[in-house]
Amino acid sequence: MTVQAPRGTQDLLPGTTEKWQFVERKITDLCRRFNYQEIRTPIFEHTELFQRGVGDTTDIVQREMYTFTDRGDRSITLRPEGTASVVRAFVQNKLYGSPTQPTKLYYFGPMFRYERPQQGRMRQFVQFGVEALGSKDPAIDAEIMSLAMSVYQELGLKSLKLVINSLGDTESRNNHREALINHFEPHKEELCADCQVRLTKNPLRVLDCKKDREHPAMATAPSILEYLNEESGEYFQKVQNYLDHMGIPYEVDKNLVRGLDYYNHTAFEIMSDADGFGAITTLCGGGRYNGLVEDLGGPETPGIGFALSVERLLMALDAEAVALNENSGVDCYFVSLGDKAQEEAVRLTYELRKAGIQIDKDYQERKLKAQFKTADRLHVKYVIVLGENELENNQVSVKDMESGEQQEVALCELVTYLIKALQGDKQDGK
RNA sequence: GCGAUCGUGGCGAAGUGGUUAACGCACCGGAUUGUGGUUCCGGCAUGCGUGGGUUCAAUUCCCACCGGUCGCCCCA
Numbered sequence A: 001m002t003v004q005a006p007r008g009t010q011d012l013l014p015g016t017t018e019k020w021q022f023v024e025r026k027i028t029d030l031c032r033r034f035n036y037q038e039i040r041t042p043i044f045e046h047t048e049l050f051q052r053g054v055g056d057t058t059d060i061v062q063r064e065m066y067t068f069t070d071r072g073d074r075s076i077t078l079r080p081e082g083t084a085s086v087v088r089a090f091v092q093n094k095l096y097g098s099p100t101q102p103t104k105l106y107y108f109g110p111m112f113r114y115e116r117p118q119q120g121r122m123r124q125f126v127q128f129g130v131e132a133l134g135s136k137d138p139a140i141d142a143e144i145m146s147l148a149m150s151v152y153q154e155l156g157l158k159s160l161k162l163v164i165n166s167l168g169d170t171e172s173r174n175n176h177r178e179a180l181i182n183h184f185e186p187h188k189e190e191l192c193a194d195c196q197v198r199l200t201k202n203p204l205r206v207l208d209c210k211k212d213r214e215h216p217a218m219a220t221a222p223s224i225l226e227y228l229n230e231e232s233g234e235y236f237q238k239v240q241n242y243l244d245h246m247g248i249p250y251e252v253d254k255n256l257v258r259g260l261d262y263y264n265h266t267a268f269e270i271m272s273d274a275d276g277f278g279a280i281t282t283l284c285g286g287g288r289y290n291g292l293v294e295d296l297g298g299p300e301t302p303g304i305g306f307a308l309s310v311e312r313l314l315m316a317l318d319a320e321a322v323a324l325n326e327n328s329g330v331d332c333y334f335v336s337l338g339d340k341a342q343e344e345a346v347r348l349t350y351e352l353r354k355a356g357i358q359i360d361k362d363y364q365e366r367k368l369k370a371q372f373k374t375a376d377r378l379h380v381k382y383v384i385v386l387g388e389n390e391l392e393n394n395q396v397s398v399k400d401m402e403s404g405e406q407q408e409v410a411l412c413e414l415v416t417y418l419i420k421a422l423q424g425d426k427q428d429g430k
Numbered sequence B: 001g002c003g004a005u006c007g008u009g010g011c012g013a014a015g016u017g018g019u020u021a022a023c024g025c026a027c028c029g030g031a032u033u034g035u036g037g038u039u040c041c042g043g044c045a046u047g048c049g050u051g052g053g054u055u056c057a058a059u060u061c062c063c064a065c066c067g068g069u070c071g072c073c074c075c076a
Helices: A017-033 A047-053 A059-063 A083-092 A138-154 A170-190 A193-201 A203-208 A230-246 A310-319 A339-354 A368-377 A388-392 A411-427
Strands: A044-046 A066-069 A075-078 A103-112 A124-133 A160-166 A264-272 A282-288 A303-309 A332-336 A359-361 A382-386 A395-400 A406-410
Touching: A017 A103, A017 A138, A017 A310, A044 A047, A044 A083, A047 A059, A047 A075, A047 A083, A083 A103, A083 A124, A083 A303, A124 A138, A124 A310, A138 A160, A138 A230, A138 A264, A138 A282, A138 A303, A138 A310, A160 A230, A170 A193, A170 A203, A193 A203, A230 A264, A264 A303, A264 A310, A282 A310, A303 A310, A332 A339, A332 A368, A339 A359, A339 A382, A339 A388, A339 A411, A382 A388, A382 A411, A388 A395, A395 A411, A406 A411
Parallel strands: A332 A359, A332 A382
Antiparallel strands: A044 A075, A066 A075, A103 A124, A124 A303, A160 A264, A264 A282, A282 A303, A382 A395, A395 A406
């Protein structure tokens, strides 16, 4: 057997890459409108960054990281997410010193997590993410969510659900944590094995357990929203007010918890309602992470961001049968007959390409008919034919593939003729 | 990491413990010495994920591994 791509990775082939390019262009354009600038960070980092940034107790750090020792005996990890790297770069390059704050950044690139692959979950996957560092204005929380929603909406998705929650500040979280432990402790034996561990480690996670969802204690569990202190409560209320003002529909889910340790205050997810989606419906996740910049050695700087999976975005587009008008292919095809003509065809094709014309030719030494078949399959607008007859007269035949009409054009006029013809088509809306 | 299920040409898909592994699509050639479609004719898997085992004989039975899919866990 020949060597295969490693488990959980995939090749993106022509036909699919056009879709990716289309989506990337759309997102880049959107970021420009929202004034977020691109940042590119390394694909691998010191392992310590993720242990400190993502959190030592998270599943990502504990069992999903691609970690190895390099030749210099350093522990290196392929990045499992983007926020830690962006914050590290923010601190290291002292972007907090820039006169324009908040610092609004976006990134695009592969992430790596060692998990059991299934649809919508690859070991290497591509995330688009956004971070706004340096503002604790609830309006920026709303802006971040509006940007995330815009990505999906502008690509034509309809079945979307924005779910938000507040995790509160440290004080609120500690109070809630205590209340949760007190609430569930009497029922500990009735909970699933995972939750028994969670109860002491991270009781918040018990709330979104799928197994114990029906347990009576779940319905009466203390909600984080009841434990928000005044400041946190007001903050959350303001975020909702801004969303209302912008006309962005959402629902509050008091059980929404995110898996990364660094989140506080605003947490949100965007999910797909579309049919044909399996167990994985979360398209995008994000939230506020005040304190993370300090944890990574920077000055006190609030932050908020989100990340979305491009693979899942494309799955959603597929599920809703959204057609992307990605443009690919060429406008012209050069058909030649005989060695002499081939020589001239090679030269002319190059000339046309240098003049900006999209054109291809045959490299299989195929018959005229077969070359035309290929041209037809490529949906070209014009076929240029060069045979013995044309060669003698220093001209080519240019065939309009739609009308079927054919015209003789002098070699020296071919470039201008084609440019004119293609421009004409464009104006006609072809 | 756990459970289930699947793996036959470029794609879809039949099939059987035993001579040349159906069929459809796609592709290539010809009928048509220089023009796209249709039709007709012909071609196209020395091999049935990989490696072992059982057997006189395995694509078919057994085992392991690899990979896909679905669910759980978790997440994007």
